[in-house]
Every structure is written in C-alpha cells, then in structure tokens.
Amino acid sequence: MTETPPVELGPGEYGAEAPVTGQGRMEAAWGSSEGDEDLSDTQMTQPTSTGHVFEQVYKPWQGELNPRWMRNWAILRHHLLGIFKKGHRPWGMPTRLFILVVFLASLSDAALTLLSGLLGEASIHQLWGVSRDNLYGHVLGFFPRNVLYYPIVAALLVGSVISEDRQHGTSALYFSRPITRFDYVGMKFISVALIQAIVVLLTLTLYYLAEIISLGRGWAWILDTFPLFLAAFLSGFLLIFTYTSIGLALSSVSKGKFFPGIGLLAIVLGTKVLAVLVSTLFDREILYLLSPYDCMAHVGQTIIGTQPTYDQYSWTWSLASLVAMNALALYTLSARVSTMEVTRE
C-alpha cells in the first residue's frame, strides 16, 4: 500500500480546521472494547467533526516467484522427511513404528533368500527364492501382506493426511500461499504413495537384489526374470496407487481422525470377505469385481503369469473395474478438495 495524501473533505465540521474535541477518538478507543457502560452514554451527542478517507491503492508484488515444481517439491519433501526425522510433517510415532515393522517384515523373503544363499540350502531357496509365484506373493499375496501389512500402512498414512489439515485449519497455511489445490492434493498423493513404495517396491527390489547377490546370478538369469520383476513392480505400483486414491478420497470426505483409515480397511477387507462369501456359497465370482484387492490380484496374476484363481470372467473386467474404482476415488478427491472450505472445522 502506498501512502497517499488524505482527501480533503472540505471546510466546516469535517475540515482540517474544525476544532478537535477528542470525542470521536474516545469513542473509538473505549467504546468498542468496553461493554459495561450504560449504552445510552455511548450515543454520540454531536456528529464527528473530523475525518479522513484514505485512498486504497494496492500494488501487486513484483518479485520473482519460484517455479511451480520448486514449491511442490517443498511440500513433498515436508511430508516425506516427516517419516524419518523431526521438524517436518509429524506422522505420529505409532505410524512410523508400524511402517518400520512392516518394512522389516516385508523383507522376510529377502532375508530367507540371503540365508539360503549363505547356507547353500536348496529347500529354503525353493520356498523363498525369486520365482514367479514368490514375486507375485511379495506384492499381492493376501495373507499376511494384504491383510496385515500394506492396507494398514495405507490406512495409517491416509488416516490424517487431509482430514487433519482440515481439522487443525493448517490447510489454510497452504492455501494462503501461491499453491493450487491441485498441487496440494497431488503432492499429498505422491508423498503417501512414495512412503508406501518404500514398503512395497523398495522391499521388492531388495528381494530381487538379494537373490542376485546371494546366489551370484548371471546375466542370463537376470534377462530371464527381469520381465517378471517388472511385472511385479507394475502390480505393486497399481496396488499403491489404488490404496492411495481410495484412502485419500475417504480422507477428503471426512474430518474424523479414525474414519479414513477404518474406511479404507473396511473397503479392502470388507469387499474381499463379501466376495469370498458369495463365491463359496453360490459359486459366483461376480462380487470379486467390487473388491479392489481381488481386481489387483487378478490383473497381477495375468501380467506376472501365475496360475489365475479367478476363472469366471476375463482379467480385463478386473482391470476395467480397477480403473473405474480409481476414477471414482480420484473424482471424489478432486471434487471435495476443489470445494473444500479452508476453515478450521
């Protein structure tokens, strides 16, 4: 705001020469903060005899704004580093602890592969070494990985990522800066997905490397198995993306602390239980199309090439259903975020 000379209101009672009685000022100073005077006393006995109207001129900020990616990187970094150290987004000790436990538990097959390499025990390697089924199992195995590990990690991460911002009013801190809502949500999405990638994809890669190192695999083996690894990696990506989009959609819809996490878990495990129930009772697999986990498992089985366990319909149905679920979740997310009121709720 630039200084402008006060506009003269003309001579007389509003003019600069009008006598200063102090009345107006006293009213301004006391009248608004005190309340226990008799209200009739605060009635002005004569009109204000002085006044200035300042012309309001707003001058746009001419400085150089950092590029968009740099601002977004700051948000992403803030969320990611929060997992490892203080001073960044607080994820909560239990969440971080759980991620660590799941990370180590997910490495169990890598550890056993290393062990089999060290001991030269073929039977251990047969069970745990890199194979089509084990690569599938590392990412998409139902028990324990998709019951106890990955969905819970996702549930804990998404539980608060948007809803807590809304609850505490910290989303206002983001939106008072030159950051679009899309970027805000996008970075939240990527950071949650990346943390899950540490648990799912990094452990998968370590598992694969453990096999190469402990058994001294050569190029021929790598060329043979790399497509399988890639397929497993892709399934893992699909898994993370789906859990994240459903979870964030739930997080954007609710403001409770518990709702998004439980909601994600209820969707993943609840639909699975329903589908198992119906297929056991009536030998109909149709409800598997409603279960995100089963759709991913079906697609994963196809691209990794393991024995399919769903045989009443083609895998493309599962893929289509998966796309539809993600589309619905992302639509909900974007719709909610774009209409989100930036207030403390």
Added chain:
Amino acid sequence: MQTKPNTIYRALDRKAAALTEFTMRQYRTKVSTWVVLGVGLVAISLVMLIYIDVMATGFESVDNDGDSFDYDNDGYPNGQELKLGTDPYMADSNPGLLDPPVEPEPASNYIDEDGFDITLEGTSNLQSTGFDDDGDCYNYDGTSSRKDANNNNIECDVLLVQNRYTGEWEVVYDLNVDEDPDDAAYAAEATHMAFVLGIGKMGFVLLLGLFLPLFLATGLIRDEMSAGTMHFMLAKPIARTEVFLYRILGYLGIVWPYFIVLGVIFATISGFMGPSEGLFRFQDLGVWLAIVFATMMASFVYGMLFCTMGVMWRYGIVLAIPFAAWELGMCLVSMGAPDAAILRFSVIGWALMIVDSAAVMVWPNMDMFLLQGTTFEDGGPGNFLSIIESSALALDFFYSKPGTGSSGLASSVIATVVLLIQGAFLWFIGGAIFKGKEIE
C-alpha cells in the same frame, strides 16, 4: 432427616438414561453414522440379492446314473428296463413284450429315482444302511461280489464306517445304490442352510459386528476428549467409569436395533425364499435368533474394546486395526477348525460358537445330511463336480460344531457367559484407563 446416603450412585438411573439418550442423539446427528449403517446394509444386501437370484433360478436336477436315457430306442428308458429285468441295450428285449405288457414310463421318472436312504442308527461303528430304490443293483446282471462292492456280505447296501480315532464317518456304497438322488432338492436345501450360516457368520457377526464398532465406538470417548467437550460431561457428579459405560450403552442403543431390524428382514426374506414344505421355513428362526444375538454380543465386546483402545491412546486406531485383521483371521480359523485352542483368545470365536450351537440344535440331522452330500460320488455321465457335492462343500465350510464339545445349549450358554465376562473385563480396563487419564 437425611435418609439416603450421600453417594453419587443414588441417582444413577437418571444419569444413565440421560447420557445414553444423549449419546444416541449425538450419533443420529452425525452423517457418518448413517453412511456406515447404510453401507453395511447395502453390503450384506448384495449377498441377499444373489441368494434370491440363485433360489429363484432354482437348481437343475441331473440324471446322475444315465438311466433316463433310452439306449436301444425302444421307448423304454434304461431304468425301467433294468427294473423290470429286460435288456436295456437290445431293442427286442423290452417291457412291452412282457406278459402283461408294461407301458413305457416318461424318462423324467428316472432322473432322481434313487435318493439317499442312509441313516445312522445305534452306536455301532460299522453299519449297514441304504436301499436301492430303483432296483438297478438288485436286478444287476452280475456276480454277487460285484453287487457287494463294500465287502460286508450284504448286497446292495451302503456301509458306514466310523474312524476309530477321528470319530468321522466314512461311506462306502455298493454299486448303483443311492446313486441318483434329487440333486435340485439337496442343493437347494444345502445352499439355503449354507447361506443362513454364511451370511450370519461372515456377514452379520464378522462384517457388521466388527466393522460397525470399529467405525462407531473407536471415537466414543476419544473424540470428546480431543474436542474438549468431555469437560462438560466430567464436570458433573458422575464417575468416569460410568461415563464410559453409558456412552457404550448409547452406542449399543444405535447398533442393536439396527442388527435386530436387519435380522428380522433377512430371516423373513430367506424364510420365504428357502425350500420348505409350507410357505415359510419356521425352523430357521432359531438360527437367525442366534445370529442376531451373536452379532449383538460381538458388537458389545468390540465396542468396549475399541472404545478402550481409543481412550488408551490418541492413535487407538493403530491398535484397533491390527486387532480387526486378527479377528478376521480367527473367523476363518473357526470355520475350518472350530475347536482350535487359539480361538479362545478371540472374540469372534466365541460369538460364532453361539451361531454354531443354534445350528446344532435347530438342524439335528446335519451330520447325516453333510455325509450324504460330501461323500456323494457322481455316478452320472461326465466327471463334473455335482451340485450336490459343491453345495454340500459350501455348507460344510460354514457349518461347524461348537468347539467346546458340549451340547448346543451348553455351548451357547458358555459362549454368552464368556463374551459377557470379556465385555465386563474390558469395561473394567477401559474405565480404569479413562479414570487415570488427564484431560487437557
């Protein structure tokens, strides 16, 4: 003058009513309550819809032994020729040439002509039972040893052998005995019972009984604590343990009527849809009663548990979610191995025992029924898994005997008592933790 003691417990009932009523009103004003209840309804209604579709479509009976087929084109189905002793493979040997001549029967008479006749009698672990209704064993043109495939020196019977160690029965058929039962009737009956047990155990007790408390009870105390509104409640002469209990009562005031209404709807629909001689299957009502009761008990214990977890820790969900996954696993264990000791450490194991006990009491012939279906050998054309066997396997998956080994009534009482003790214990723990909490 003062006759009543100066304790805060004097006007307990009024406080209980007030706080319970308040909690229920609070639930009713939240959108999330209705979303959760609605989604729960939609989810299990999906299963119900598929059940209705399956029941309305019906099951197709199969001619398991192929004797409705007229091999020699003489107008008489093989079964009729076999029964009357003519050669089914020679056109010039047929019942029409008998004296007096016999009119050909429609082929459909020979689709389900040899039903299950096996029964368990007495305590012997080696029993001869069964009867060859259509005579294709008695009239079989072969040696006596071929008519007595199970080697018990009785032609055309079914031998039941009890395993000395496991106590399970094994069925050994003679050739062509009980080989062509009424598939459609069996499958409808088995599928119906499997549905009642399946939706009861996995739909009601597991999905609704576990997830509704997870959604509704976890924040029962914790949300008030973090919002600061707990100060209003705790500024009144009311013990925190009471607040805990009355909040739970309010939560039960929402979910229990929901379970009851849902149970009534499901029992009504399945009662009309299921196979029965009359219009309505009244015998299932006992099982439905047990299902609703088990769900109510489970939701009570889970509610106490999740509320306690919420009180214990700001991140109570971190405790609650793995526990929910554990209970899911225990549910599956209880289907396969209902007497596993590990089930004693779960909530759902006991809740499902209530359903199992009721099923044992309401369907006393279940053992024989399952034995018929699961050991049924498809003697018919093709080597497919018959609908009898597949429906029997589904029923076998969901049906299990109460794991305590005692009678139905005793097990259900034991399970109820255990659940009540669990709930009371959790109330005690939760109340104690809440009592020791400092509220900012």
Added chain:
Amino acid sequence: MMPDFDQDGKGQTKQWQPDLTAPAVLLEGVSKSYGRIFALSNITMALNGGVTGVLGMNGAGKSTMFKLLMGKLKPSQGKIRLFGTDPWKNPAPYARVGFVPEHEKMYDWMTAHQFVSTFARLNGLTRAEAGIEADRVLNFVGLADVAHKKLGQYSKGMRQRAKIAHALVNDPDLIILDEPLQGCDPLARTTIMNVIRELGRMGRTVLVSSHILQEIERITEQIIILHNGRLLALGNLHAIREKLDQIPHRITIETDDAKALAKDVIDMDEVQGISFPDQKNLTIQTHNLGAIHAQLPKVIVDHAHKVHSIDNPDDDLASILGYLTNGGGV
C-alpha cells in the same frame, strides 16, 4: 441400575448435605509439572464465598489450576480438596460445582435448552426437573428467547452464556469460569459480568479467570495473581493496589500545549515529577494514581486545556506483574 423411566422423585442436588466445615476450595502445596516444566508450583490457598478473580498472562497456570480443581488433571504434588473431597479420586463434590471450560467447541446440533437440560440430568435431576431448571438458568443468563435455537447458530457471547447456564443448572455453591469473557462483544460482556456479580451477591464461591485486569476489576475486588505457575498475589484488589502505589506510576497526557498543562498540574500534591517526551506530550509521575485521576479532569476543565488522550502505561497486568516479580512479591 435400571433406568428410571417414570422419572419421579427429586434430584440429589437439593438434598446434598455439604460438609460445612470444609472450605469450598482448598489447595495445599499443589504443583503440576509436565516433565521438567512446572505449570503450577507450590500453590497453597483456601477460598470460601465471594467472587475471586484469577489473573495471569497466557500460560500462567490459570487453566491448569482449574483443571486440577475439576479433577481433569492429577496434581504432581500437594493436596486438592473441593468441599473436603479429593476431586481426582471422587467426582461427588461436582454436585455442588459448576464449571465453564475454556474450550470453544460445543455440541452444535443441540439447542441451548437441550444442552442445559441434558447435562442437568447428569446431576441426577429428572427429565421434568431438568427442563424447569434449564428454563430458569437460561432466563438468568438472558438466553430465554433463543433457548430453542441450535447452539451452532449462536454467537460467541451466546455460547459463553449457554456454557454458564449449563454450569449453573445444578444451583452450585462453587462456580469456576475459565476465561468467560474471552472473545465476547461488549453486550455479552456486560451480561456475563452482571451474571457473575449476581452470583457473588447470592453468596456463591465464584472463581473467574482472565488475563485482563480491567475486566476482573469490574467484577470483583478479591483477586489471585498467577505468574509462571506461581502464586504472586492473593487478596483484596485495593490492598494489592496500595502496595503497588508505592512505586511511581506514570500518566501520559497528549495535549496541544504540554507546558501550559504542566504548570497547572504541578500544584497537585501527589505529583512527584513531570517530563515532556515531546511538544505535545506530558508525563506525570506519581505514587497515588487514584488521587491524580480524581483531580485531573477538574484541572483540565477549569483551565480549558485541549486534551487528546490520557493514558496509564503502567496500569495493566504486565506492569503489575513486572513490579511483583521484580519487587519480590507480596
């Protein structure tokens, strides 16, 4: 244990026999620490009857003290008694206590009447009694005409009054109000202050906290000053003021002709020194603030000075606290 559906009989509130020998509030050597930080340290006092203002800056320990009194927090050391009973162990004394928490969050979906009557029933009143009592207290705090509107539609001041009504519904002997005036508009302040004064007149023990001295001054003369968790001063406001009068106070007057005014002012006995920060400002130093304020208007009017403002830079809590902490306390 069964709910009393008939809801007959009378709530316990009226029949509660207070332990008349015990003071309403008793703290003995109470400390509350979070790790190494002391939110409250070694507070000893007893209160019975009358309105007491608890003064202190933000973080001085006012809310901590109230939460300790209400059994929300457990004292690290010392003994707390409400009517002779330890509130952390036994909620029974709350039958005679009303508490207004500082938290803003309320049950927005309830009407004020529902809110007050529901919580009245937690005092053991029947449904019918609670309704009558709720009407009474809502009328008392001046919300009778909006009693059936949802709390979510209430303004800040109305919500504070609803909270006060909720605290008063059991006709308590001790009322604790945590920052009841915060964020209220002048009208609401007036009403709330009147309510509090009225309660004092009715012989109740009232504890009310604020970080603004002037607010407390208008309600009561008995104050407690907390600073950094320590009890700095306790007693009559005038007594404390008198002690404060022994240090020089400043009065700053903005006027057209500072020198002319100074000539007239210097004659007053209580003025100990005068200085001129600039042409239009005059600063008077005194030990007796009250006397100067009594005479100043007359002097100004008599000599027709044009005064723009009169300011007491020392007459706020910060400077009192500054004096108390540096001057060794009372």
